[in-house]
Amino acid sequence: MVISVVVNGTRYERDVEPRMLLAYFLREELRLTGTHVGCDSSSCGCCTVVLDGTRAVKSCTMFAVMADGHAITTVEGLEQNGKLHPLQQAFWDNHGLQCGFCTPGMMMTAYAMLRHTPNPSEREIREGISGNLCRCTGYNNIVKAIAQAAKELTTVETVTDEIAAPQKETVPS
Amino acid sequence: MTATLGVPMKRKEDPRFIRGKGRYLDDIVLPNMLYLALVHSPYPHARIKSIDKSAALAVTGVKAVITGEDLNAAKLEWLPTFHGFDKQMVLAFGKVLYQYQEVAGVIAETREAAADAAELVEVEYEPLDPVVDPFESMKDAVILRDDREEKTNHIYHWEVGKRDETDAALAASPVRIKERIVAPRCHPAPLEPCGAIADMNTATGRLTVYLTSQAPHVHRTAFSLVTGIPEDKIHIISPDVGGGFGNKVPVYPGYVVATVASVILGIPVKWVESRTENLTTTGFARDYHMDVELGATTDGKLTALKVSTVADHGAFDAAADPRKYPAGMFGIVTGSYVFPAAFAQVDAYFTNKPPGGIAYRCSFRVTEAAYAIERAMDILASELKMDPVELRSLNFIKNEQFPFATPLGFVYDSGDYETTMRKALSLIGYDDLRKEQAEKRQRGDLMGIGVSTFTEVVGAGPGKHFDILGIKMFDSAEIRIHPTGAGIVRAGTRHQGQGHETTWAQIVGEELGLDPQDLLVEEGDTDTAPYGLGTYASRSTPVAGAALALAARRVREKARKIAAHLLEASEDDVEWKDYKFSLKGVPGKAVTMKEVAFAAYTNPAPDSEPGLEATYYYDPPNMTFPFGTYVAVVDIDRETGAVDVRRFLAVDDCGTIINPMIVEGQVHGGLTEGYAIAFMQEIKYDEAGNNLNTNFTEYLVPTALESPSWETARTVTPSPHHPLGAKGVGESPNVGSPQAFVNAVMDALSPLGVRHIDMPLTREKVWQAIRGATA
Amino acid sequence: MFPAQFTYERARSEDEALAALAKYGSDARILAGGQSLIPAMRYRLARPGVLIDINPITAFEYIEERDGYLSVGATARDYAIEMSSPIRSRYQLLAATSKVIADPVVRQTGTLAGSLCHNDPAGDWPVAALAARAQIVVRGVRGTRLVSADDFLVDSFTTAVGDDEMAVEVRFPKPPPLTYGAYHKIERKVGDFATACAGVQLTFDTGGRVAAAGIAIGAVGAKALRVADGEMMMTGYVPTEELIGEVVEVAKRVADPVADNRGSVQYKREMAGVLVGRALRDACRLSGLKGEGASW
Ligand SMILES: Cc1cc2nc3c(=O)[nH]c(=O)nc-3n(C[C@@H](O)[C@H](O)[C@H](O)COP(=O)(O)OP(=O)(O)OC[C@H]3O[C@@H](n4cnc5c(N)ncnc54)[C@H](O)[C@@H]3O)c2cc1C
């Protein structure tokens, strides 16, 4: 079945089996391997991507065919014009990652969360990322990183808009 | 140039990870690559009557189906386990010995086709009665392993210390406690599952294996031993590893089947396990049932310690322990205390459960030991009606006693237990907490404070004692400085998030006066890295870290010659000061390492070899002994048994610190793992041998919401024998914390007369204890 | 783990969905958020021949109050419910429930209607639906039915939806003034199904007497259970600790759990009681109404 998706601003058309999971579509069809797979039960969140700019989804629990006509932002889409996204910078600054396996999913969840809750409290951050597991960091520094990014994003308000997943219509196919 | 050691330098490896450009095993795709799916046994114990491959072979895209019989024919049916007492079946033949055991492998063009066909491999089983409990197994009513000559389920007996003396001391002790303390079966479960891509090049005869490996060199040797392929024809690459925690030390059947398939087909074959495969077949940890006895005088002076352990090793003895130490470093069970007499013994048994017994974020069997002694100390304190902190203080090894020889054979390098403990108690406000607790107890509220003053043993280890597969447990470093003063640093270790790309550069930068940003660190490729034993058991900094410092010093010695040449002086007149070579007594006359590096290639000393590089293989003279004091504060909901960890403080002493930011991060991570083990993680089996925790919906990993917000602090007591004074920290928080949580919960429940509950302390267990006590 | 093969039908409108249902019958399953169905397919515990994807039906995404009901369309996400201001301000039971289902990422995709149709015995929405007296609009090519939550939730993983039907909307009667609700759940960690859970909705009269009560418990039976006797016992009375205690006992009698990793029969039953008690006290506290003789 042929699907058309916009991933990180680029439109892709691909013929896929209906049973292909979105995570594997991104990883294997598009070779965007920053989206990871850590479980089979929609538990770990390593595979989290953002749909249509605002909605975090676990891409291992969505078929690629369901993404037809949607815009997807993956970790590879965070950096813009050679400038790290405030979340990326903050994870680096605060030692918010160790093995790095959970990191892309964690950042994508935070990305969507900060669109809904721009000034989260520590409690809200902890709640917001509670669908994403990390085995390495103990979360302290992830929480710190997201708080830093939130501050950064609210002071430079335009940043979120700038990197919002592009509307389908405006993207050249 | 300023100091680079002890600086919280941001990690050099992060830029690729935060961009999603890490390269983990499953990210690698080779041309024409095929996929392996494994078929698993639904039974824990059964005879295989027949296997019919035909339906599976008929699935479009399927290239081959491999069974145990096929491997048997090729003499590849067994793989060696690491400490060399036993071997493990690659694919079951004759009998399956645990639920989910690998029975066949399907190789196909896509993952989906492999999965479809794996379902269609028809295996006919004759179920046998399983033996799930090691205490049943020891009766030898059913002998599980008919391949072995010894007709018993008993694997080994190991003991250390003086049995008779200890028994006598215990008998003579006015105060004695005895408790069965269980460290339950749990699993490291790194977020990245295990996997391999085997790529046999039939033209060159060279086998490249990409592997989720914490110890790529040992794996190369093991692969050579299993397959008979000469070791020079094997190339292991461990790409970025998404967490290991001990899980990625052993060799697994999937690796071997993928390799056999690639060798047969001459095409790359990838195997990546599912989470269920990870939890049901790969290396578990613990499953130690410890009877702990302590003796003391009435005023609390310890007199004796005896620990008798029954260990459940599953169907094969695949514990990754050094050969001489089947129970690892369990002898650390005397902890931070002086014992006039001590004795420990371990008896291990086979059961119908998967093999393992690996070190889950700890040195071999150290978590078990630390848990046993720290729980027992609390039980003794309550028996004596003493504050557990004062009991510890009374019995600590004193500063002037170091190096301290324990009755169980270790020589502790250094320690300052009292200072560390007092620092923790003052930071957490121990006295105020005890006051608050007393008030709360008046009202019937359950609040508890738990302390753990643990000592660990890491940095395996001195070659005269420690080996894996017979290979001494040294580690290695190689440093090459390029003409421009940049360089490449390689080590025999393989990080999985510990930050070696940064800390190794800091060590070398410090020793050579070079910018760590210009020092590329590379690990994990057996073609380029020097032979090392890998990263686990907190051994990287104690062993490879020392190798790096000493290799750097070798580079510096050579550089001194060149510096003397450049300064037109004799070597004796050149000193290394402030990260430069200066002419003694002539201020301002100096050359930098950068200048020396350039000269090494452009203007070497007339009588010396060009170039600037060195290698060092470090055989540690002793282990290192990090320690710390952890304090947990909990409140318990009487009605539900829910435990709220209100505060948790970890004061660690891991000797000299290379990067405090990374040390703190390691501590946070290990504490969350310790929390998980204390409260929610267990791999349980029902009586029929079925695994009850086969995925992340049942094997629980705490989220940011359950995980407490960690408080940390440190003291620094350098190791006298390590070139940098460093001891290693990765595992202290996991070794030190479970008992702090459990002690806190037991402290809260002590007014009800509850003495001990085994981990994990689920709400229901706590609730049942409260209910039992108040009924 | 990879699902078995299936045929994928994309429904862009309700009519397309119903037509596909009529065409494929029992071989087809509706695909809503997929947060229950897709994991089950990955483990190959579910192998539907056809999936009818209703996600493209944006007309089903509504959450709105009309005709005395709060109507939630079949593709409204749990997260939208959590964020909805009418729900936050007037539907406390639903608001409290929405915060503890699954995890925050799963909630951005999972649906209320899907959860009811799945009818997991440990699911949260079925409990809230009983306590809030929801009705489900069930539609097929042959027509539309309005089914009460009690009739809808037939048995474990079984509902009143026929093979050629689907749930298009879930309706909650608009709570009269002085209605308060609460939801309590014991879970081992975020993302876990309940060990036990309880949902409560109480409507008071101005004298602080309970005018209407909805009480339900979950994860303690083959399906979510209404504590009907407890509801009756409260109706017409000012809540007291004693009365709450009696309702708790009734809830424990209604509970009929099975033992699993989450807990024993005894623990789950006791917790159902504890949680009912807590939810009732919460609702009373929220009301701020202390009728004559009230104690809680
Ligand atoms: C990690 C995780 C944790 C979870 N924890 C919880 C929890 O704590 N509590 C809880 O209640 N749930 C939990 N869930 C499940 C919940 O989030 C599901 O989303 C929900 O139960 C099903 O909703 P869905 O929209 O995803 O339905 P789907 O998975 O798409 O469908 C579920 C079933 O309902 C049928 N169906 C769906 N919609 C309709 C319709 N409109 N008409 C007819 N049939 C339909 C489908 O055919 C399928 O059989 C969890 C899920 C995950 C992945």
Ligand code: FES
């Ligand atoms: S891979 Fe674990 S949630 Fe998607």
Ligand code: FES
């Ligand atoms: S950094 Fe390793 S899992 Fe989070």
